[in-house]
Amino acid sequence: MSVSKILSQKIKVALVQLSGSNPDKMANLQRAATFIERAMKDQPDTKLVVLPECFNSPYSTSQFRKYSEVINPSEPSTSVKFLSDLANKFKVIIVGGTIPELDPKTNKIYNTSIIFNEDGQLIGKHRKVHLFDVDIPNGISFHESETLSPGEKSTTIDTKYGKFGVGICYDMRFPELAMLSARKGSFAMIYPSAFNTVTGPLHWHLLARSRAVDNQMYVMLCSPARNLQSSYHAYGHSIVVDPRGKIVAEAGEGEEIIYAELDPEVIEAFRQAVPLTKQRRFDVYSDVNAH
Ligand SMILES: NC(=O)CC(=O)C(=O)O
Numbered sequence: 001m002s003v004s005k006i007l008s009q010k011i012k013v014a015l016v017q018l019s020g021s022n023p024d025k026m027a028n029l030q031r032a033a034t035f036i037e038r039a040m041k042d043q044p045d046t047k048l049v050v051l052p053e054c055f056n057s058p059y060s061t062s063q064f065r066k067y068s069e070v071i072n073p074s075e076p077s078t079s080v081k082f083l084s085d086l087a088n089k090f091k092v093i094i095v096g097g098t099i100p101e102l103d104p105k106t107n108k109i110y111n112t113s114i115i116f117n118e119d120g121q122l123i124g125k126h127r128k129v130h131l132f133d134v135d136i137p138n139g140i141s142f143h144e145s146e147t148l149s150p151g152e153k154s155t156t157i158d159t160k161y162g163k164f165g166v167g168i169c170y171d172m173r174f175p176e177l178a179m180l181s182a183r184k185g186s187f188a189m190i191y192p193s194a195f196n197t198v199t200g201p202l203h204w205h206l207l208a209r210s211r212a213v214d215n216q217m218y219v220m221l222c223s224p225a226r227n228l229q230s231s232y233h234a235y236g237h238s239i240v241v242d243p244r245g246k247i248v249a250e251a252g253e254g255e256e257i258i259y260a261e262l263d264p265e266v267i268e269a270f271r272q273a274v275p276l277t278k279q280r281r282f283d284v285y286s287d288v289n290a291h
Helices: 025-042 078-090 169-173 175-183 199-215 264-273
Strands: 011-017 046-050 093-095 099-103 108-116 122-127 133-135 141-143 155-158 163-166 186-192 218-222 239-241 247-250 256-262
Touching (some): 025 078, 169 199, 239 256, 247 256
Parallel strands (some): 011 046, 046 093, 163 186
Antiparallel strands (some): 108 122
16 A cells, blocks of 8 residues: 555644543533643644543543433534534544443443544544453452443544544553554554553553554554542553654653654655565464454
8 A cells, every 4th residue: 555545644643631530521621622722822733633531531430321421423412512613623633532422222331432523523433342351469450341331343534644543542452453453554543541550651652662563553542641639540651652663752640732743754664664564474364363
């Protein structure tokens, strides 16, 4: 596939590391608006903005239903309308972190990312496929499946610059979603995320860099800032990794915006130098899911 199809031009991205787990949804939305406005003033050539996982609700299994919204483009809920208006106002693509989603047909709750184009149209959504259910001795226990249901699809979004894949947090531990999007021609994988102070130091950078190197694509992880008043302490360290596995931008632990320029030449040059896509041996591992 020619590079012009993967990413049509250089694009600036902004990852907005907002304070996490605050109980006031409208205040969280307003804060997102303030930061997006700041990003667009600081770097007006920004084409794509990413928000964190659960950016407008507590990250807590007992709270997801209370904060959930029905995602129906013809009857936009509070967060859908808010982010759609922001995308349209600033003429920027927004990967709107995640919000708890209620499916009115099944009464199930999902952890869902909603994505808007520059005209404010909802161009896709991703329901977290792999739920964060872990018990790490002397570390952390968390069971999203207490109240959430898993999504059933991988997600690749089409934009005027090219395609990118979306996963959510724990999804990044499963390389298959990123690989699927890469094979559909994506230039990047974007994960609104909320690792914690146990697993963050162990795996955050490793996983971001691994998904980038596996697929020779950009990888972006956008975390909430650390909030020690909340029950869940997010890791922070929102990060952009290039297709060579090099970290090109990284936040600290507080509220912050980080920027990076994605360059099609970097993708092309590295894919030519290390031509993994031409060297794959699906004749050998076509049955990878058979065991
Ligand atoms: N919160 C998550 O979904 C994932 C996480 O914290 C981890 O994988 O570690």
